[in-house]
Amino acid sequence: xxxxxxxxxxxxxxHGLSTRLWAKIPPRQLRLDQLTTVTTVLxxxxxLSEDSTFYGDLFAHVVRxxxxxxxxxxxxxxxxxxxxxxxxxxxxxxxxxxxxxxxGAPALEIQxxxxxxxxxxxxxxxxxxxxxxxxxxxxxxxxxxxxxRSW
Numbered sequence: 001x002x003x004x005x006x007x008x009x010x011x012x013x014x015h016g017l018s019t020r021l022w023a024k025i026p027p028r029q030l031r032l033d034q035l036t037t038v039t040t041v042l043x044x045x046x047x048l049s050e051d052s053t054f055y056g057d058l059f060a061h062v063v064r065x066x067x068x069x070x071x072x073x074x075x076x077x078x079x080x081x082x083x084x085x086x087x088x089x090x091x092x093x094x095x096x097x098x099x100x101x102x103x104g105a106p107a108l109e110i111q112x113x114x115x116x117x118x119x120x121x122x123x124x125x126x127x128x129x130x131x132x133x134x135x136x137x138x139x140x141x142x143x144x145x146x147x148x149r150s151w
């Protein structure tokens with residue numbers, strides 16, 4: 001089995017997230033067998049195309065709703081990965097479980113941008129916000145001086 005499930009249509013409310021806002025969500029690795037697709041149509045020409053993501057986002061879009069992960073965009077990328085015997089894809093995940101969708105809540109864009117100041121874990125390339133960039137780091141490379149004979 002490639003996916004956890006296949007369904008026609010989205011069970012979650014419309015989030016209306018723009019491409020610009022999707023780009024603000026950092027990608028992470030997800031297992032294909034944890035995802036439920038929200039479309040049943042697979043176009044063979046898109047699946048076999050080398051440049052199918054040329055005009056779109058490089059990463060798939062996943063929505064977490066009531067504890068389930070739904071693959072909203074990126075079905076062809078996911079199937080292509082499965083055909084290459086890869087069980088993990090990189091995807092941007094919108095967690096609707098952690099967002100207040102009530103009528104009086106702030107806009108989704110505001111809620112997403114408020115969460116961008118939190119530090120990212122080291123395995124995602126994040127740095128501590130109280131540290132200076134490259135402070136205390138050494139590249140391991142030193143350039144010889146003109147008088148140095150260590151060449």
